[in-house]
Amino acid sequence: AQKVTQAQTEISVVEKEDVTLDCVYETRDTTYYLFWYKQPPSGELVFLIRRNSFDEQNEISGRYSWNFQKSTSSFNFTITASQVVDSAVYFCALSDEKGALIQGAQKLVFGQGTRLTINP
Amino acid sequence: DTEVTQTPKHLVMGMTNKKSLKCEQHMGHRAMYWYKQKAKKPPELMFVYSYEKLSINESVPSRFSPECPNSSLLNLHLHALQPEDSALYLCASSQEKGSPGTQYFGPGTRLTVL
Numbered sequence A: 001a002q003k004v005t006q007a008q009t010e011i012s013v014v015e016k017e018d019v020t021l022d023c024v025y026e027t028r029d030t031t032y033y034l035f036w037y038k039q040p041p042s043g044e045l046v047f048l049i050r051r052n053s054f055d056e057q058n059e060i061s062g063r064y065s066w067n068f069q070k071s072t073s074s075f076n077f078t079i080t081a082s083q084v085v086d087s088a089v090y091f092c093a094l095s096d097e098k099g100a101l102i103q104g105a106q107k108l109v110f111g112q113g114t115r116l117t118i119n120p
Numbered sequence B: 001d002t003e004v005t006q007t008p009k010h011l012v013m014g015m016t017n018k019k020s021l022k023c024e025q026h027m028g029h030r031a032m033y034w035y036k037q038k039a040k041k042p043p044e045l046m047f048v049y050s051y052e053k054l055s056i057n058e059s060v061p062s063r064f065s066p067e068c069p070n071s072s073l074l075n076l077h078l079h080a081l082q083p084e085d086s087a088l089y090l091c092a093s094s095q096e097k098g099s100p101g102t103q104y105f106g107p108g109t110r111l112t113v114l
Helices: none
Strands: A003-005 A010-014 A019-021 A024-026 A032-039 A046-052 A059-061 A064-069 A074-079 A088-096 A114-119 B004-007 B010-013 B018-025 B031-037 B044-050 B053-057 B064-070 B073-079 B087-094 B109-113
Touching: A003 A088, A010 A019, A019 A114, A024 A074, A032 A074, A046 A059, A046 A064, A074 A088, B004 B087, B010 B018, B018 B031, B018 B087, B031 B073, B044 B064, B044 B073, B053 B064
Parallel strands: A010 A114, B010 B109
Antiparallel strands: A003 A024, A019 A074, A032 A046, A032 A088, A059 A064, A064 A074, A088 A114, B004 B018, B018 B073, B031 B044, B031 B087, B044 B053, B064 B073, B087 B109
């Protein structure tokens, strides 16, 4: 069964603190894709990163970094030196072979989201 | 350019009204999606169009009627909605040869049904 668990419903930190958002996934497929999206109060889901199951390299993009560990089925997201503009709901999502509908289309399984508040 | 646009941004309608939501993308994507998102919940998939054909309908009530006039446009026609249909409606598109594509989302339409 496909499932994404974001155990942290809400996180609140003070600006400049580092914060890690957890994501644990379940799939029986060997080929799958993991995503992180950011949803600010305006509502738009902003794509942050996509990671393929066969690429376990961690990634860093500015203050953002992602730690992909297949051994623990986790794809955690860390924001370093957080800023108020990072306040948003963050969703982790999974697409696997069952979710690959047709070429170019996919069915995403979303976690419940983590609401991150960065206080000044 | 990864822009998906949606109009209107906000919509208030009565239960007897007929209205439409519009989504547009110019990224050459051939898959387009409609999602419904209630407060404090993740998006729920409603419809998927691929190459302008409806490929997935997630058991959505018939008061929601999707339409894909061409590869860049996606509409959602609304009729006889209920107050519980009030939500954020998100459009997305994706394209990637040979593997499931990354979905890019629009800003959404906030719908209120009175």
